[in-house]
Amino acid sequence: MAETGTAPSVLYEERSQRLLDQVALKETDRTPFVFATRFWAAKYAGITFEEQMYDAEKSAAALEKVLVLLEPDGYVPSLYIFGPTLSALDYRLMQWPGHGTDRNATFQYLDREYMPAKDYDEYLFDPTGYCFRKYLPRVAGAFEGLAGMPDFPSLSEWRFVGAMRAFGRPELRESLRRLLEIGERAEEAAQKSVAFVKRMAALGFPSAGGGFCKAPYDHVSDFLRGSKGCMLDLFRNKDKLLEAIDKVGELLLRGVVEETRAGGTPYVFIPLHWGLDGFMSPQHFQTFYWPGLRKVMLRLIEHDLIPVVLWEGDCTSRLELIGDIPRGKAVYWFEKTDLVRAKSVLGDTVCLRGNVPTSMLIAASPDEVDEYCKMLITKVGKGGGFILDGAASIPDEARTENVLAMAKSVRKYAS
Amino acid sequence: MQERERERELVEALAEMREEEAVALARAMLEGGVDPLRVLELCREGMEIVGKRFEKGEYFLPELILGGEMLEAIGALAKPLIVQAPGGPAKTHGRVLIGTVQGDLHDIGKNIVTFMLDINGFEVKDLGIDVPAATFVDAIRDFQPAVIGLSGFLTLAFDAMRDTVGAIESAGLRDGRKIMIGGGQVDEAVRTHTRADAFGGNAMAAVALCREWIGV
Known part of the structure; x- marks a missing residue:
């Protein structure tokens, strides 16, 4: 593409700055394009999804291949090489390629109730203790023995010493033994990811990934109560749910700032699941969803981090409600919400990202994709504050020529 | 009182x-x-x-x-x-077979469509999630629905929907029936890809399609 011939270090700086400027709502030489996917790189490179999750070298080679092909201004370095760790954990919150789903089918979260409503008080009183003794043993086989962990805060004087016998019990010892191995696998995956990001930086590709956080309501829904349980709590357990949202917000923020900073990029990805249009009333959204999410965002912004919020589904009815954040400090990535309308409502507040339709990337022609990108670049990109991407990243089944048309469009059309 | x-x-x-x-x-x-x-x-x-x-x-x-x-x-x-035979209010509007296609485990959208069709007087049979094409075919033979609803949230569902439509055709069961698709990503481009008769963006659209097709 157009930038071949420029030194990688120069490209790296230009691309990083282009993204940061767009976030700050400044106009740049052209609209940037960010690449994110789950398994499209695997498909393109001809490896199975299972291989992408279990073979770090193949996964890295696949992602490198598509970065060289597309020359994006940023990319999300999701190698998804969590396979060995997930297997060793005997993780039950999701099914993944070759392990519950087909080896060429994406991972899927299992929406279930992992914490019954009657446990709210116990969780709220002592989330760490609840996690060790009740929650973790439910969500992964390797954690089962942790149910026998000593209840440390309850121990005093000689009881403390005596309680160490818990570590002599076979179930707990077995869990700890397994966790040592899991730790090694997770560390290896982390090191390989870090090495990959460095190698890509040397080729001129900045990472646009970084930290990860959730809307507190989504965390309660996805990881504790299940979507049905959480929706019923909106009526049956309002106060407990609000208290949990408050607590979870604080817990989620612990560590995210340090972790993200250590990674070297300021972006914190926050995918939203249960607050979109139709999933709850405006009143519920304004009580249970937005305040918790906003608080998380404001805290990240206070620490000079950039929340990248993926508003899944259609959020048109939320547009007027979600502009109450500092100007030029965050990214709103919309999936199905009309970006032209979003620009008119939020364009002075937040950088927009998206949203070439998933179905278009899979089933339409490159010309149609090109036309759509042109519309986005000229209308939404006008004046800055826009990053081109797929509606919900690049779908695994996208046609290569369509993704290429998208990547090329930012060099073809001026905002 | x-x-x-x-x-x-x-x-x-x-x-x-x-x-x-x-x-x-x-x-x-x-x-x-x-x-x-x-x-x-x-x-x-x-x-x-x-x-x-x-x-x-x-x-x-x-x-x-x-x-x-x-x-x-x-x-x-x-x-x-209930002592007498539970006749209940008859579901007179016609039969709809529904399910989430193979490979996809999502069911919220499907459940809402089922609920809305049910309270609107349709007799609905719900095959659940991750339903293979062959199961749809068998159920069509048994249940004889006027409308078949294929649901899916993930992009992998597009091909599974297309394959299910193909299997229904190969079994000679498409004539005289309508097939609708729905789910988070589904639109006209996906409808063309799957060769379904129509797509719906929400549960009300599914009810409207069934009403139109069955002539309620």
Whole structure:
């Protein structure tokens, strides 16, 4: 593409700055394009999804291949090489390629109730203790023995010493033994990811990934109560749910700032699941969803981090409600919400990202994709504050020529 | 309290999402000897209001889920008391077969469509999630639906929907029936890809399509 011939270090700086400027709502030489996917790189490179999750070298080679092909201004370095760790954990919150789903089918979260409503008080009183003794043993086989962990805060004087016998019990010892191995696998995956990001930086590709956080309501829904349980709590357990949202917000923020900073990029990805249009009333959204999410965002912004919020589904009815954040400090990535309308409502507040339709990337022609990108670049990109991407990243089944048309469009059309 | 007044209060408690009150009222009515079929009929009236409010954008997913819970709780109280053959109000509008296609484990959208079709008088058979094409084919032979609804949230569902439509055709079961698809990513481009008859962006669209096709 157009930038071949420029030194990688120069490209790296230009691309990083282009993204940061767009976030700050400044106009740049052209609209940037960010690449994110789950398994499209695997498909393109001809490896199975299972291989992408279990073979770090193949996964890295696949992602490198598509970065060289597309020359994006940023990319999300999701190698998804969590396979060995997930297997060793005997993780039950999701099914993944070759392990519950087909080896060429994406991972899927299992929406279930992992914490019954009657446990709210116990969780709220002592989330760490609840996690060790009740929650973790439910969500992964390797954690089962942790149910026998000593209840440390309850121990005093000689009881403390005596309680160490818990570590002599076979179930707990077995869990700890397994966790040592899991730790090694997770560390290896982390090191390989870090090495990959460095190698890509040397080729001129900045990472646009970084930290990860959730809307507190989504965390309660996805990881504790299940979507049905959480929706019923909106009526049956309002106060407990609000208290949990408050607590979870604080817990989620612990560590995210340090972790993200250590990674070297300021972006914190926050995918939203249960607050979109139709999933709850405006009143519920304004009580249970937005305040918790906003608080998380404001805290990240206070620490000079950039929340990248993926508003899944259609959020048109939320547009007027979600502009109450500092100007030029965050990214709103919309999936199905009309970006032209979003620009008119939020364009002075937040950088927009998206949203070439998933179905278009899979089933339409490159010309149609090109036309759509042109519309986005000229209308939404006008004046800055826009990053081109797929509606919900690049779908695994996208046609290569369509993704290429998208990547090329930012060099073809001026905002 | 006058019987009619109590009936009105039950319908209102259901429609207004006052769960405890609705269940307590239904229990009191049943204990007082009210015909359990009458109590279930009042539940249906309550759910009809819930469905209408959902259609108008006044109610959302959580209200439908709580509505379903109230219905289940009262149903559990009423059904053991039914002495005559439970005919219930006949589902006269026609049969709809529905399921989430193979490989996809999502069911929220499908469940809402099932709920809305049900309260709108259609007889719905729900095959659940991750349903292979062959299971759809077998169920069409047994159930003889007028409409088949294929649901899916993930992009992998596009090919699974196309394959299911193909399997229905190969089995010679497409003629005289309509196939609709729905789910988060589904639009006209996906409809073309799958060769379904229509797509729906929400549960109300599914009801409208069934009404149009079956001629209600």
